[in-house]
Each structure stands twice: as C-alpha cells, then as structure tokens.
Amino acid sequence: xxxxxxxxxxxxxxxxxxxxxxxxxxxxxxxxxxxxxxxxxxxxxxxxxxxxxxxxxxxxxxxxxxxxxxxxxxxxxxxxxxxxxxxxxxxxxxxxxxxxxxxxxxxxxxxxxxxxxxxxxxxxxxxxxxxxxxxxxxxxxxxxxxxxxxxxxxxxxxxxxxxxxxxxxxxxxxxxxxxxxxxxxxxxxxxxxxxxxxxxxxxxxxxxxxxx
Amino acid sequence: xxxxxxxxxxxxxxxxxxxxxxxxxxxxxxxxxxxxxxxxxxxxxxxxxxxxxxxxxxxxxxxxxxxxxxxxxxxxxxxxxxxxxxxxxxxxxxxxxxxxxxxxxxxxxxxxxxxxxxxxxxxxxxxxxxxxxxxxxxxxxxxxxxxxxxxxxxxxxxxxxxxxxxxxxxxxxxxxxxxxxxxxxxxxxxxxxxxxxxxxxxxxxxxxxxxxxxxxxxxxxxxxxxxxxxxxxxxxxxxxxxxxxxxxxxxxxx
Numbered sequence: 347x348x349x350x351x352x353x354x355x356x357x358x359x360x361x362x363x364x365x366x367x368x369x370x371x372x373x374x375x376x377x378x379x380x381x382x383x384x385x386x387x388x389x390x391x392x393x394x395x396x397x398x399x400x401x402x403x404x405x406x407x408x409x410x411x412x413x414x415x416x417x418x419x420x421x422x423x424x425x426x427x428x429x430x431x432x433x434x435x436x437x438x439x440x441x442x443x444x445x446x447x448x449x450x451x452x453x454x455x456x457x458x459x460x461x462x463x464x465x466x467x468x469x470x471x472x473x474x475x476x477x478x479x480x481x482x483x484x485x486x487x488x489x490x491x492x493x494x495x496x497x498x499x500x501x502x503x504x505x506x507x508x509x510x511x512x513x514x515x516x517x518x519x520x521x522x523x524x525x526x527x528x529x530x531x532x533x534x535x536x537x538x539x540x541x542x543x544x545x546x547x548x549x550x551x552x553x554x555x556x557x558x
Numbered sequence: 559x560x561x562x563x564x565x566x567x568x569x570x571x572x573x574x575x576x577x578x579x580x581x582x583x584x585x586x587x588x589x590x591x592x593x594x595x596x597x598x599x600x601x602x603x604x605x606x607x608x609x610x611x612x613x614x615x616x617x618x619x620x621x622x623x624x625x626x627x628x629x630x631x632x633x634x635x636x637x638x639x640x641x642x643x644x645x646x647x648x649x650x651x652x653x654x655x656x657x658x659x660x661x662x663x664x665x666x667x668x669x670x671x672x673x674x675x676x677x678x679x680x681x682x683x684x685x686x687x688x689x690x691x692x693x694x695x696x697x698x699x700x701x702x703x704x705x706x707x708x709x710x711x712x713x714x715x716x717x718x719x720x721x722x723x724x725x726x727x728x729x730x731x732x733x734x735x736x737x738x739x740x741x742x743x744x745x746x747x748x749x750x751x752x753x754x755x756x757x758x759x760x761x762x763x764x765x766x767x768x769x770x771x772x773x774x775x776x777x778x779x780x781x782x783x784x785x786x787x788x789x790x791x792x793x794x795x796x797x798x799x800x801x802x803x804x805x806x807x808x809x810x811x812x
Contacts, residue, residue: 456645456648458641458644459646459647459648461641461643462639462644462646462647463647464610465608465610465639465641465645466635466639466658466659466709467631467634467635467636467662468662472662481649
C-alpha cells in the first residue's frame with residue numbers, strides 16, 4: 347500500500363470520517379456532561395453522609411468492573427438500540443472517577459482551612475462553595491479527565507448497538523477484513539483520547555490554585 | 559464583657575469532663591490569658607466563647623446576652639479568631655484572606671481592599687508587596703501576621719487567640735508578641751489568649767487564669783499569681799522555669 351493510495355483513501359472518506367468523529371464526540375460529550383452534573387453532587391453527598399459512603403462508592407466501583415460489551419448488551423432490552431443505551435452505559439462508566447475524585451478531593455481539604463472557615467463565620471454552604479469545592483477542584487478535574495478518556499475508548503464499542511461513532515469503521519473493517527478501514531476508526535479514536543486528555547490537563551492548570 | 563457562668567463540657571455523656579464548673583469574667587479592653595498544659599481544657603473553654611463548642615451545662619454571656627440565643631454564624635463573624643495553625647485559605651490571596659469576613663458580610667470590594675491594606679500596614683507588612691501573594695509564599699511569621707489581620711478585619715470587640723504563636727520559632731514568636739503589645743494600644747479590643755507558655759502569659763496578660771484538668775486553679779494578676787499561688791499546681795508551674803534557670807546556671811558554672 348503506497349502513500350498516495352492512503353491519501354486518496356482518506357480524502358475519499360473525509361466527509362464520513364468527520365461525521366463519525368462528531369458522533370463520537372457527541373457520545374462522549376453528552377455522557378461525560380451527565381456524569382459531571384450528577385457525579386459531583388453525588389461526591390459531595392457521599393462526603394457529607396458517611397452512612398451511604400460504602401454503598402455509593404461500592405456501586406460505582408462494581409459498575410466499573412463489568413465488561414463494557416456485557417453492559418451494552420444488558421441495556422438493549424431496556425433502552426433499545428442507538429445512542430440512548432450507549433449514553434447510559436458511558437455515563438455509568440464515567441461516574442466512578444468523578445464521584446470518587448470529588449469525594450477524595452473533599453477529604454483532602456486541610457483541616458486547618460475547614461476549622462478556620464467555621465471559626466470566622468462561614469455558613470455551611472459558604473464553606474462548601476467558597477472553601478471546600480475550590481480546594482477539591484484539582485482532584486475533581488483529574489476525575490473528569492479520566493472519565494472523558496475512558497469514554498472515548500468505550501464509545502468505540504457502542505457501534506455494536508447502533509450508536510454510531512468511530513467504532514463503525516472498526517466494526518466494518520473487522521467484518522470485511524479491511525485493515526485500512528479498521529485503522530480509519532482506531533487511529534482517530536486514539537488521537538481524540540490524547541487531545542481530550544491534553545485539553546483537560548491544560549484547563550486543570552488554568553483553574554488550579556496549586557499551580558499558581 | 560465576657561462572662562462564663564459555671565460552665566462544664568463533657569464529650570462522653572458525663573464520664574469525663576474537658577471543662578468542669580468554670581466561672582470567669584473578662585473585662586472590656588482586658589487581655590486575659592488561659593494558661594495550662596495541653597489537654598487541660600483551655601482551648602475547649604475558648605471555643606465555647608464563639609460557639610464552636612456549646613457547653614454541656616452553664617452559660618456564656620457576652621455584653622450581658624446569653625450567646626445560646628444568638629445565631630452562631632453571626633456571632634462568629636463579630637468575634638475575631640486566631641488559630642494555632644493559622645488556617646489561611648490556600649486558594650485565596652493574602653488580601654482575600656484578610657477581607658473574607660467583610661466579604662461574607664457583603665461589604666463592597668473597594669472598602670474591603672482598603673481595609674485589608676490598612677491591616678497589612680498595621681501588621682508591619684508592605685501591602686504592595688504582600689496583598690497579592692498566596693499564603694504558601696509567606697514565612698510562618700508572616701502567615702500568622704496575616705492570620706491576626708484577618709481576625710481584626712471586621713473591627714471586633716473581642717479577639718480570641720488559640721496558641722497563635724505556638725508554631726513559630728522563638729525569635730519570630732518574640733517579635734509577634736511585641737507586635738501584639740503594640741497593636742493592642744491601637745485597636746481597643748478584649749482579648750482571650752490561650753497559651754501553655756508561661757513567659758508569654760506573663761508578658762501579655764493583664765490577668766491570667768491557670769487551668770489544670772478542666773478546672774480553674776486560680777485567676778489573678780501576674781503579681782498575685784507569682785506571689786500568692788492558690789494551689790500547689792500553680793506554685794509548681796511557676797517554680798519550673800525558675801528551677802530550670804538555676805539548674806542551667808549551675809551547669810554552666812561547673
């Protein structure tokens with residue numbers, strides 16, 4: 347296979363590739379978004395309610411150990427095929443790092459800062475939003491970073507349940523024993539994961555008080 | 559100004575007492591020292607003054623009002639507090655740290671800024687140089703100066719200080735103590751100061767309350783405590799530095 351042939355192949359598929367990348371980003375974006383907006387409150391809740399800590403952290407941990415293909419298959423009868431079950435599955439996987447890191451970040455807040463907040467007259471909510479969450483932020487962003495990268499990977503499998511994305515190329519490539527097609531899905535997926543990782547890393551550095 | 563009436567505090571339903579039947583009155587403008595070794599109940603007593611801890615029995619009055627009837631958050635905002643481990647907020651600048659209580663009270667940013675700079679100057683720190691820094695960029699002594707400035711920000715009538723100079727080296731401690739003596743003349747505030755350092759107590763206190771095992775052993779001026787110790791514990795406590803000096807001199811002479 348010479349270089350010109352590869353170039354021609356990519357040009358020919360360019361439009362479709364772009365579409366699949368967008369689908370892939372949609373799957374990852376929506377599920378990570380849902381996981382962030384539910385996972386962070388959940389992490390705060392777990393932190394403030396020791397009673398439920400074991401159950402919630404345990405549940406998110408168990409989800410993480412289930413093979414992703416099995417989860418997708420299990421969700422089929424409940425949500426049908428297409429994007430919906432895919433987003434449910436991806437959200438479940440993204441929850442663990444976000445919930446756990448929010449919780450860990452809050453436990454890492456220095457006791458002296460917490461005591462000072464109490465002593466100078468913060469209300470509980472002010473203490474949470476002005477001291478505890480800002481100090482836990484680096485941990486939370488690290489969790490979101492992990493979640494997003496995991497999502498990009500698992501989203502390639504969602505092609506099996508008709509959710510689209512770069513997995514479509516991989517599946518077709520496998521079915522037709524066509525390595526070019528397979529790599530057209532696999533390489534952009536890998537690049538996407540790396541780019542997201544770098545972008546969130548950059549964001550973390552901008553937002554984190556530790557780096558200043 | 560502050561009156562503690564027969565207060566007790568137990569954390570285990572009455573099996574042991576952190577503070578036992580303690581009564582005390584602190585006059586306006588006075589610096590009152592709670593002196594005792596660790597675990598004697600002095601910090602617990604201090605924390606009962608701004609409701610960080612509520613007494614199991616007895617009552618605390620400030621300016622004649624029982625503080626149980628006051629909102630703890632409002633109460634704490636009206637009382638300055640300096641912590642042993644400083645407790646500056648690491649994600650806020652020095653200026654933001656100092657003016658935090660004003661921010662909680664909804665004071666305008668320009669006024670907060672002005673007050674923060676005023677206090678930095680009072681504490682002997684150049685505002686232009688330090689206001690924008692983060693706590694990690696300061697030395698231990700500078701951090702505690704900022705801690706004191708934060709406590710003074712809302713112009714409180716009462717300042718509670720919990721071993722504020724316990725974690726800094728001897729030289730810095732000395733200069734912070736001198737600083738406090740100077741500031742005390744400029745801002746009229748009633749201070750309750752917890753320490754285990756006898757010299758600090760004698761240097762700063764108008765009156766000293768010696769605590770042991772949750773009970774008040776003696777309350778009095780330095781002179782009274784040094785010349786007429788009420789209990790064996792008080793006598794031994796103040797005898798210790800004297801006998802150690804003697805011991806040291808003897809060793810140096812030998």
